[in-house]
Amino acid sequence: MTETAPVIQAFWPLARRIRPRNIRIVTEQAGSQATVPAGGLALSKATASVIRYRKSATLLTADEIAALRSAISGMLAVADDRGYEYWAGLHGLPLPISCTHATPLFLPWHRAYLYYFEQYLLDVMPEGVQVSLPWWDWSSQAGMPPAYADPELPDGTPNPLAGAPVTGIPDAQFTEENMPRADHTNRTPGPTGPGHRSSGLPSAQEVSAVLALQDFDDFTNQLEDLHNRVHVWVGGTMSEIPVAAFDPLFWAHHTMIDRIWALWQQANPGAGAGPVPLDYPLGPFPTLNVGQTLSITGLGYQYAAATNSATPPA
Numbered sequence: 283m284t285e286t287a288p289v290i291q292a293f294w295p296l297a298r299r300i301r302p303r304n305i306r307i308v309t310e311q312a313g314s315q316a317t318v319p320a321g322g323l324a325l326s327k328a329t330a331s332v333i334r335y336r337k338s339a340t341l342l343t344a345d346e347i348a349a350l351r352s353a354i355s356g357m358l359a360v361a362d363d364r365g366y367e368y369w370a371g372l373h374g375l376p377l378p379i380s381c382t383h384a385t386p387l388f389l390p391w392h393r394a395y396l397y398y399f400e401q402y403l404l405d406v407m408p409e410g411v412q413v414s415l416p417w418w419d420w421s422s423q424a425g426m427p428p429a430y431a432d433p434e435l436p437d438g439t440p441n442p443l444a445g446a447p448v449t450g451i452p453d454a455q456f457t458e459e460n461m462p463r464a465d466h467t468n469r470t471p472g473p474t475g476p477g478h479r480s481s482g483l484p485s486a487q488e489v490s491a492v493l494a495l496q497d498f499d500d501f502t503n504q505l506e507d508l509h510n511r512v513h514v515w516v517g518g519t520m521s522e523i524p525v526a527a528f529d530p531l532f533w534a535h536h537t538m539i540d541r542i543w544a545l546w547q548q549a550n551p552g553a554g555a556g557p558v559p560l561d562y563p564l565g566p567f568p569t570l571n572v573g574q575t576l577s578i579t580g581l582g583y584q585y586a587a588a589t590n591s592a593t594p595p596a
C-alpha cells in the first residue's frame with residue numbers, strides 16, 4: 283500500500299494554503315466494486331433520454347450567449363442553495379473550503395461541482411433555451427472568449443460573464459485566509475499568442491502531450507499544472523483559490539478541464555481514477571461518489587467536438 287502524497291503546485295501559489303479536507307485515500311480498496319445504479323443515474327433534471335451538449339464558448343450563437351448571461355444573472359438573484367453565491371462559495375470562502383486540488387480527487391470533485399452548478403443554471407435559463415456549460419478553449423492561446431471579456435454589453439449594462447459580486451463572506455474569513463477583502467471579481471490577464479512559455483496560456487501541443495499520458499496519476503497531475511497556469515494567467519480573483527469560483531470564467535475554464543478528462547477517458551476506457559476507491563463520496567455533494575462521475579453520459583451530457591459547428595451531432 284502506498285501513500286498518495288499531495289503534490290503542492292508551485293504555479294498556483296495559494297495552493298499551499300489549501301488543507302486537504304476529508305480526504306483519506308484508502309488504497310487497499312482500490313479494487314472494490316463501485317456501485318453505479320443499474321440503468322445509469324437518474325440525477326439529471328434534464329429529460330433522462332436527452333443528452334446535453336457542452337459547446338465551445340466561441341461557438342455559441344448570439345442567442346445562446348444572451349441566454350447564458352440571463353441565467354448567470356438569474357442565479358445571482360437566487361439567495362438560497364440554488365444560487366450563484368452558494369455555488370461559488372462552496373469552492374472556497376466562506377469556510378469551509380471544499381474544493382480538492384493536488385490529489386487524485388481533483389477531476390472527479392470538479393466534475394461533480396460543474397454538474398450541480400449546471401443543473402441550477404439550467405433551472406433559470408430563459409423559457410425554451412437550454413445552454414449547457416460552455417468550455418473555454420484556452421489552448422488556442424487567443425485569450426478570454428469575447429463573450430466573457432467585454433466588460434459591457436452594447437446597451438451599456440455590465441456583462442454578467444465578465445465579472446460578479448463577491449458576496450456572503452464574513453470579513454474575518456478574508457483576514458484568516460490572509461487575503462484583501464474584495465466585493466467584486468477582477469482580472470489581470472497575461473499575454474496572448476504563442477511564445478510566452480509559462481507566463482502564457484498552455485498550447486494545444488501541451489494539451490496533446492498531457493492527453494498522451496497513460497497513467498491516471500500522471501495525467502491528472504500534469505493536467506492540473508496546466509489548469510493552475512490558466513488560473514494564474516487570468517490573475518486577480520481567478521488566481522486565488524478561496525474566491526476563484528466567483529469569476530464566471532471559472533466555470534468555462536473548469537469545463538475545459540473536464541472536457542480534456544473526458545477526451546482522455548475516451549482514449550483510456552476503464553481507467554478509473556487512480557488509487558481512489560470508486561465508492562468514495564464526493565462531499566459536500568449529496569449524491570455523487572467518484573464512480574458516478576466516471577461516465578459523462580451517465581451524468582446526462584457530452585462534449586460537442588471542437589471542430590463541429592455549434593449544432594450537436596444528430
Ligand SMILES: [Cu+2]
Binds near residue numbers: 509513536
Ligand atoms: Cu481551478
